[in-house]
Amino acid sequence: xxxxxxxxxxxxxxxxxxxxxxxxxxxxxxxxxxxxxxxxxxxxxxxxxxxxxxxxxxxxxxxxxxxxxxxxxxxxxxxxxxxxxxxxxxxxxxxxxxxxxxxxxxxxxxxxxxxxxxxxxxxxxxxxxxxxxxxxxxxxxxxxxxxxxxxxxxxxxxxxxxxxxxxxxxxxxxxxxxxxxxxxxxxxxxxxxxxxxxxxxxxxxxxxxxxxxxxxxxxxxxxxxxxxxxxxxxxxxxxxxxxxxxxxxxxxxxxxxxxxxxxxxxxxxxxxxxxxxxxxxxxxxxxxxxxxxxxxxxxxxxxxxxxxxxxxxxxxxxxxxxxxxxxxxxxxxxxxxxxxxxxxxxxxxxxxxxxxxxxxxxxxxxxxxxxxxxxxxxxxxxxxxxxxxxxxxxxxxxxxxxxxxxxxxxxxxxxxxxxxxxxxxxxxxxxxxxxxxxxxxxxxxxxx
Amino acid sequence: xxxxxxxxxxxxxxxxxxxxxxxxxxxxxxxxxxxxxxxxxxxxxxxxxxxxxxxxxxxxxxxxxxxxxxxxxxxxxxxxxxxxxxxxxxxxxxxxxxxxxxxxxxxxxxxxxxxxxxxxxxxxxxxxxxxxxxxxxxxxxxxxxxxxxxxxxxxxxxxxxxxxxxxxxxxxxxxxxxxxxxxxxxxxxxxxxxxxxxxxxxxxxxxxxxxxxxxxxxxxxxxxxxxxxxxxxxxxxxxxxxxxxx
Numbered sequence: 001x002x003x004x005x006x007x008x009x010x011x012x013x014x015x016x017x018x019x020x021x022x023x024x025x026x027x028x029x030x031x032x033x034x035x036x037x038x039x040x041x042x043x044x045x046x047x048x049x050x051x052x053x054x055x056x057x058x059x060x061x062x063x064x065x066x067x068x069x070x071x072x073x074x075x076x077x078x079x080x081x082x083x084x085x086x087x088x089x090x091x092x093x094x095x096x097x098x099x100x101x102x103x104x105x106x107x108x109x110x111x112x113x114x115x116x117x118x119x120x121x122x123x124x125x126x127x128x129x130x131x132x133x134x135x136x137x138x139x140x141x142x143x144x145x146x147x148x149x150x151x152x153x154x155x156x157x158x159x160x161x162x163x164x165x166x167x168x169x170x171x172x173x174x175x176x177x178x179x180x181x182x183x184x185x186x187x188x189x190x191x192x193x194x195x196x197x198x199x200x201x202x203x204x205x206x207x208x209x210x211x212x213x214x215x216x217x218x219x220x221x222x223x224x225x226x227x228x229x230x231x232x233x234x235x236x237x238x239x240x241x242x243x244x245x246x247x248x249x250x251x252x253x254x255x256x257x258x259x260x261x262x263x264x265x266x267x268x269x270x271x272x273x274x275x276x277x278x279x280x281x282x283x284x285x286x287x288x289x290x291x292x293x294x295x296x297x298x299x300x301x302x303x304x305x306x307x308x309x310x311x312x313x314x315x316x317x318x319x320x321x322x323x324x325x326x327x328x329x330x331x332x333x334x335x336x337x338x339x340x341x342x343x344x345x346x347x348x349x350x351x352x353x354x355x356x357x358x359x360x361x362x363x364x365x366x367x368x369x370x371x372x373x374x375x376x377x378x379x380x381x382x383x384x385x386x387x388x389x390x391x392x393x394x395x396x397x398x399x400x401x402x403x404x405x406x407x408x409x410x411x412x413x414x415x416x417x418x419x420x421x422x423x424x425x426x427x428x429x430x431x432x433x434x435x436x437x438x439x440x441x442x443x444x445x446x447x448x
Numbered sequence: 449x450x451x452x453x454x455x456x457x458x459x460x461x462x463x464x465x466x467x468x469x470x471x472x473x474x475x476x477x478x479x480x481x482x483x484x485x486x487x488x489x490x491x492x493x494x495x496x497x498x499x500x501x502x503x504x505x506x507x508x509x510x511x512x513x514x515x516x517x518x519x520x521x522x523x524x525x526x527x528x529x530x531x532x533x534x535x536x537x538x539x540x541x542x543x544x545x546x547x548x549x550x551x552x553x554x555x556x557x558x559x560x561x562x563x564x565x566x567x568x569x570x571x572x573x574x575x576x577x578x579x580x581x582x583x584x585x586x587x588x589x590x591x592x593x594x595x596x597x598x599x600x601x602x603x604x605x606x607x608x609x610x611x612x613x614x615x616x617x618x619x620x621x622x623x624x625x626x627x628x629x630x631x632x633x634x635x636x637x638x639x640x641x642x643x644x645x646x647x648x649x650x651x652x653x654x655x656x657x658x659x660x661x662x663x664x665x666x667x668x669x670x671x672x673x674x675x676x677x678x679x680x681x682x683x684x685x686x687x688x689x690x691x692x693x694x
Binding site for chain 2: 146147148204205210212353354355356357358359360382383385386387389390391
């Protein structure tokens with residue numbers, strides 16, 4: 001009875017939330033758990049074939065939702081926190097929403113992305129059968145303390161999960177270490193693809209002996225074919241590898257030299273997301289024949305190099321930490337069209353209050369002859385402007401008004417506009433873009 | 449007077465201690481010298497190359513890192529302890545941030561172990577139960593502009609009779625409740641305010657650079673001002689937001 005009440009309350013709360021235009025996907029779960037603290041535990045029992053969770057600093061949402069799309073495409077039923085609410089409450093929301101009004105629920109698979117620091121708390125409610133870890137980078141340090149703390153939290157969570165099959169990024173020494181002595185498969189990119197630039201690396205010292213680690217080649221941040229010359233710790237055997245990579249135009253590569261992947265995604269890092277999903281499906285024993293079709297049908301989440309046509313292409317990208325930002329900058333610079341760039345930095349709780357990380361991003365690389373104008377905005381517009389000043393990159397406009405910034409870019413001679421934002425700037429920016437789109441469709445009349 | 453003048457800046461173990469964008473402080477010192485026509489040679493002492501020449505240093509910078517990395521650096525620096533003590537006592541400029549600040553003291557007592565420090569400052573640090581995290585605004589006696597930054601530390605640092613860097617106007621500071629933050633001793637500036645401390649604090653950066661110039665060039669009388677409009681707006685924004693009129 002409590003269960004039904006909890007489900008109803010969650011559903012009502014979601015409807016109420018939508019009516020007032022709130023996109024919070026954790027509030028319904030908060031309410032449901034208050035009414036029925038065992039809700040997740042009870043409902044998770046009705047997941048028939050398996051529970052797959054995805055953790056990691058970057059790429060969680062894309063990996064999780066792509067996996068969900070692939071499973072649906074294969075005809076399975078799933079429960080999935082597609083909106084990215086990834087703490088205990090968000091998981092509760094996903095389960096409650098999947099119930100019918102009698103509180104009945106069943107699914108073949110639960111496909112859940114989980115915040116690294118919340119994994120222990122979530123695993124008190126459900127035990128995953130499979131766990132994907134994408135990577136570990138510096139992220140929101142003021143929430144997690146230091147990266148060592150995140151590693152500890154994940155180790156504890158994995159131990160709680162017991163008999164879980166791990167699917168790990170073998171190119172990341174910080175992630176690969178979770179497989180030691182455990183049941184793990186690894187994915188990785190087994191050839192040099194990008195120029196070997198020097199950027200901030202986390203964990204450049206061997207995790208086993210503290211000696212400086214070396215690379216045969218690396219991809220970005222600390223990801224690559226690493227080894228320790230001192231103790232011999234090295235990148236593990238890669239069970240699912242990507243080679244024959246082409247990034248010009250559509251993204252193409254081969255998995256294990258045999259399976260061709262051909263998708264219209266942007267961003268080198270998406271190779272990892274796709275590999276993670278392919279690996280998971282293989283480990284789960286699911287046919288991967290229709291994988292390219294599933295990839296083609298997957299709609300990227302808001303703000304993952306999301307293209308909106310405002311008379312000229314405007315591309316919105318979320319980047320929350322140095323690794324993500326460096327990747328975004330690299331993707332922007334691979335586009336040789338003349339471009340305007342807007343960077344928005346906020347410092348609300350979900351962004352991390354500390355914006356020190358801006359100094360770990362290689363913003364000097366954002367400059368080349370194709371950069372038309374650069375605009376800074378967001379709550380911390382002065383911090384990001386200063387960052388550019390000390391990177392010798394000229395900021396053309398500093399403004400608190402995103403709409404004004406976008407409109408100015410639409411009137412320049414640049415062919416494309418990129419907007420790089422951190423977390424809490426994402427939804428407001430997308431709203432602003434859609435608002436401008438509507439105005440354009442209404443003949444440019446201001447819709448005040 | 450700016451002909452051929454230059455400062456040698458040594459960044460200690462950026463490969464080990466660079467947790468919160470410490471390189472912003474190096475970039476800031478370098479730029480503010482260059483903009484005035486003064487050279488800045490930045491060299492690093494790393495885990496694979498320990499051969500720093502402290503004799504030639506005008507400014508030494510040491511940043512913050514995770515506990516594991518900090519312990520590694522501590523072991524490495526203890527070998528240079530006497531050199532560093534002589535450097536500081538002789539008026540050498542040393543800037544230490546976060547973990548680097550703790551290293552200058554007698555010890556850092558964590559929950560599990562006692563890490564011996566360099567003993568350059570008569571201070572010590574105990575690990576607290578929780579981390580002190582957040583924006584900080586300080587009033588220093590060195591200049592009028594507030595010092596603004598961000599702290600994130602579990603250590604509680606007791607500075608005894610040392611002069612603090614500033615009075616806490618907003619935030620937690622050395623121990624969370626002492627009301628003071630950091631230490632200024634001779635030409636040492638040590639603080640928990642990590643990462644890009646200097647870019648938003650042009651007065652503090654110029655104070656540090658000025659100390660080094662004075663020591664190296666007897667005829668140095670002061671810097672020509674730079675266009676710090678953006679720096680000052682960024683500084684004032686933090687002051688107003690966190691320590692503004694209630």
